[in-house]
Ligand code: FAD
């Protein structure tokens with residue numbers, strides 16, 4: 378008898394954890410599982426700012442997918458998904474390859490929201506993937522080297538747009554990483570400028586007053602120039618244009634002003650709402666019994682007005698339930714409704730500080746930074762057990778990661 382085919386698109390948080398769960402839940406020979414990802418590495422999205430600032434080795438952030446899965450149970454296919462034909466039950470990959478499925482999970486993650494602001498797509502750098510953040514690092518090195526030739530101060534001005542959690546984590550990491558890079562490339566750090574621009578009145582505007590104040594103080598101690606209540610209107614190769622007739626001469630704008638669902642979901646012949654795939658309480662794409670979606674490309678409504686946010690925490694909790702529901706569908710069993718339990722959020726501000734809330738406790742400072750490490754270690758434990766934690770902290774390869782696919 379032909380074995381049912383389960384195909385998972387995307388090996389980010391949602392996709393890789395679902396495939397690991399399926400390895401545990403499926404009986405031997407019960408189904409063929411194929412995991413498709415555009416790169417052969419899984420990257421720790423929540424740590425991408427470290428790649429951008431050069432404060433982590435490549436292999437601490439990007440890990441070989443074949444080494445994370447059990448090849449006897451999951452077949453890994455490297456390929457970029459271009460579309461899905463739900464009538465023929467076939468996934469199309471760039472280059473013309475196709476993969477057929479009986480059960481499909483779409484977990485293709487997020488893309489950067491640019492709000493169509495002129496010049497952002499063309500000239501700004503984004504914290505979107507391992508590759509895009511490696512591009513930030515390479516740009517920093519290029520500018521440090523070019524500064525030594527022409528002494529153009531705009532080369533040493535690094536602007537971070539958006540003061541949400543991503544922007545704050547990037548700012549903290551630049552403040553930690555740039556002094557070391559300046560030393561290495563023989564450029565005086567004292568003339569480097571790190572600039573934060575946020576449209577709202579403060580950084581992390583959605584957080585508690587005390588946490589906002591703490592974060593602002595830490596960033597100011599790092600000598601970061603803060604433009605709050607100021608929208609970015611345009612980016613060119615040489616300057617960032619702000620509201621109120623302000624301009625910043627800079628060759629590097631790091632854009633972290635929010636995310637949207639991966640636009641590939643528009644090519645799947647499935648209903649799309651707010652740029653994402655609307656899912657029911659069992660994480661099935663609405664109207665489809667054999668197609669599931671989780672993570673940043675799925676729209677899960679908690680009530681009539683509020684959708685779950687695009688976070689790793691959501692994607693990971695969804696992955697557990699989704700794996701169970703794929704197996705239940707395959708076996709003709711009962712499906713489990715997804716219930717989200719918010720455990721808290723913690724954002725790093727460099728190595729020694731962090732801000733957040735876990736349960737009813739507001740965290741900051743060194744304790745917050747410690748908790749952030751604990752959260753990251755728990756993910757590694759879930760992904761590859763204690764041996765992965767040890768390898769990532771003590772035995773990680775210093776070889777650079779080769780990038781072959783597009784962003
Ligand atoms: P992703 O993890 O983005 O994975 C998508 C996967 O699909 C990737 O492997 C990608 O390569 C692949 N892919 C994309 N397009 C294609 C294609 N066409 N074909 C094949 N493969 C494709 N959330 C938290 O809860 N806590 C945090 O501390 C936190 N920190 C963050 C820090 C930063 C700097 C950023 C940017 C985000 C952070 N988030 C955090 C948000 C979190 O990272 C995302 O919500 C999470 O990654 C979503 O998981 P996902 O599986 O949906 O997508």
Ligand code: NAD
Pocket residue numbers: 494538539540541542543544546574575576577581582607608609610633634635636686687688722723724725
């Ligand atoms: P966000 O939407 O949370 O923040 C974007 C910020 O950019 C907002 O404060 C907004 O006011 C600002 N902005 C928008 N347009 C602007 C403009 N033209 N000029 C200047 N500022 C502008 O986006 P994010 O920080 O990228 O986070 C995305 C998701 O990832 C969120 O769900 C977040 O919770 C999650 N995340 C979590 C963590 C964590 O838990 N440690 C870290 C990073 C991201």
